[in-house]
Amino acid sequence: MCTVCGCMEAKEGASDHDRDHAHAHAHDGAHPRGYGHHHHDHPPHEHAHEQGASHDGGGLAGVHVPGMNARRIIEIERNILGKNNEYAAANRARLAAAGVFALNFVSSPGSGKTTLLVRAIADLKADCPIAVIEGDQQTANDAERIRAAGAPAIQINTGKGCHLDAHMVGHALDALPLDLGGLLFIENVGNLVCPAAFDLGEAHKVVVLSVTEGEDKPLKYPDMFAAADLMLINKVDLIPHLDFDLERCVEYARRINPRIEMLTVSARTGEGMPAFYSWIARRAEAARVANRAAE
Amino acid sequence: MHEMALCEGVLDIIAEEATRQRFARVRAVRLEIGALSHVEPEAMRFCFDAVSRGTIAESARFEVIEVPGEAWCMNCSKPVAIARRFDPCPACGGYKLQVTGGDALRVKDLEVV
Structure with missing residues (x-):
């Protein structure tokens, strides 16, 4: 049953249920x-x-x-995640049709995801529409921070839940102005374990790791680093004060996921953020080309 | 505890199949859990006990078939067996591995009456 609204998961969008015949x-x-x-x-x-x-x-x-x-x-x-994956496919089709490029930000609590998004909204909102879905167990604090930065935001409270799933995100999409195209940032529940398993319909998972955490996080939480396409190493302005071994962190992440891309940023000072924006622009363009080819 | 959500997914599958294939009671549930999937078989067992109470799968035997991890080593250009995501290639010791199997999570079959 839906943990957002208690609905009985009426299927949205077409999905090929019958391939799971038994x-x-x-x-x-x-x-x-x-x-x-x-x-x-x-x-x-x-x-x-x-x-x-x-x-x-x-x-x-x-x-x-x-x-x-x-x-x-x-x-x-049948795949146990099959139902979630059907919702994710419906979300993905809907986002592609609207020309929206979606990123799913995952990390442990306190890595600076919200600050990163606030900074990105301030820097990018003049050039393209941005909408945000915020996932937390409780409070609407993060959505309020995002709205104050100038972007529409929907807060999902998962209650006891430890992750967002594609069904919750589908409901949140109903309430966002997707017809404008642009970017959708989904800030997942701060948790390096559970959100790895749930496709939300995003183009890419972006894992945020701050230098105040250990450089061995990729080894400790390999599923998440395996699921992500980009690792943002945040709070790099603090490196002079810490023993964080950046090179080793990168090496560990590549062990888990040889294809993961890596950028160092400081959401506080803005250092490295332009490279992140270029990454978004490149990937969004690639997604547009792929969608056009698929039509 | 995403195992709880996953067990609810198992129950959803059981409820759908019960309607489609007309059975009243589940005696055993067999899952395939890949060594490289996102779950701990024991946590699944614990959660399944909890979420299946009061359903047609209450007290069902819960069996897990563990599927070994498989990867493609880009250095060796061949498939290799790995137990965990951060394991090196058993042949060359390198980490350029692409997981090719053992990451799935499936309801394999049910024993029903």
């Missing part, structure tokens, strides 16, 4: 002689049950109906 097989030698396997895709039993009633011989007076022993193995072969 087959029914009967097993365990439970067939009386002369009965074959059910290898068709019709349900093996065509009659209805009261809830809780079953055919495993434990029914009324232990009556066992030959041929009706229904203990069976059903092959499912």
Whole structure:
């Protein structure tokens, strides 16, 4: 069930649900002689049950109906994240149609994600529309900071949840002015573990690591660094005061993900931010070209 | 604890299949969990116990098939087995590996009545 609104996850957008079709097989030698396997895709039993009633011989007076022993193995072969991925695909199609380039910012709490976004909004808002989705367990503080910087923002409170999922983001998209195109920044819940597993429909995950954290974070939280396409090493203005080993950090991240790109920035002083903006411009252009080719 | 959300995903799949394939009770759930996926099998087990209470999968046996990790080594130009994401190539010791398998998370089958 949806943790945002309690809705029952009505499917948005077209998604190919039927590719997950399953087959029914009967097993365990439970067939009386002369009965074959059910290898068709019709349900093996065509009659209805009261809830809780079953055919495993434990029914009324232990009556066992030959041929009706229904203990069976059903092959499912479905990705547990399949539903999230369907929502993510719908979000991605919607963003592409609107010409919006979306980035999903992930990091531990306190790496400076919000400050980074506030700085980027101040520097870029004159050139292109920017919208923001903020994810936190509680409070609307971050969305308020983003709005004060001049961009529309939707706050998602996940409550006890540890990550944003694609369904929540789909709802947030409903409330944002996407028709303008431009950029969408999604600031995920501060957590280097869980958000790695959930595709939100973004073009890229951007992992933010600040130099006040250990340089071995990529080794400690490899899933996140494997899922990201760009690592922003933030708060580099503090390096003179710290023992952070930048080279080693880069080496560790490349061990986990040989293709990850890397930029050093300071959201506070603005150092390195132009290189990040160029990266966004390049990747957004590449995405536009790819979308056009796909049409 | 994203394992909780993932277990809810397992229950969603079970509920859909119960309607489609008409079963009333789940006796066993078998998952395939890749060594390089995002979850800890024991955490999944713990969460599944909690979220399946009061559902048709309550008290179901929870079995995990662990799928080994596989990667393509760019130096050796061949597939290699790895246990963790930051493991080096067992042949050349390099880190230029692209994960090719063992990162999935799937409901394989159900034993139902």
